[in-house]
Amino acid sequence: MIYFVSDTHLGAGSPDEARRTEQALCRWLDSIADDASALYLMGDIFDFWFEYNRVVPEGFTRVLGRLATMHDRGVELHFFVGNHDMWARSYLEAECGVRMHYTPEVVTLAGRRVHLAHGDNMNIKGQPMLRLMNGFFRSGVARWLFRWLIHPDLAMKFGHWWSGKSRKSHSKEGITPQNLNFLIDYAREHHSSAEGTDTYIFGHMHLAHDHREEELRVLFMSDWSGETATYARMDDEGHVELKTFTIG
Secondary structure, eight states, X not given: OEEEEOOOOBTOSSHHHHHHHHHHHHHHHHHHTTTOSEEEEOSOSBSSOBOOSSOOOSOOHHHHHHHHHHHHTTOEEEEEOOSSSTBOOSHHHHHHOEEEEOSOEEEEETTEEXXXXXXXXXXXXXXXHHHHHHHHHTXXXXXXXXXXXXXXXXXXXXXXXXXXXXXXXXXXXXXXXXXXXXXXXXXXXXXXXXXXXXXXXXXXSOOOEEEEETTEEEXXXXXXXXXXXXXXXXXXXXXXXXXXXXXX
């Protein structure tokens, strides 16, 4: 089986809420460990992540340990960074065996051509300020300034504050399927020029949704802030479905 999960936002909320999410993700990782051939972490796994040359954020040891164990057992691990963890670099690869991906990709899984991306920074041609901001934050200049001009304690505090504002703007209580149309439109346009690619998997919007058209399917996974979370699973024949995991 191939599994996909996104928007766990580890570290978000109060200490009790953050621990609850981490424990739930650990239970989910344990539940898939025996039959998983690959795991795709589809962005915003951490609510905020920044790597210095020799320093990484504290916490998350239970999750990182399980990822390392899965890698040691032969499970392929892939991380498509999101807007909350786009500053992840080499640590997860070196310590946990996670292959990092920084742009959308089309991959072949179980004989099916699948487009994978977190979903941020896509189809925003009509939003010049958002494009400018996204370009800056993804630049080496921004990482250098953040690393050298701000003390790590202040940097982490600022990062969690900024991430909290961004996360609340994507509260699923205010999101409807119509809010997903910009990514569905992106999938339609990409599908028309990418022969053989018919399945698109996104996170980012925190709302689980399975959009189907003739020869096109777009799946969205939920966040992990509620009582249940929605992830995606693909079997060995290439059939993909959304599944529900109980968090509480």
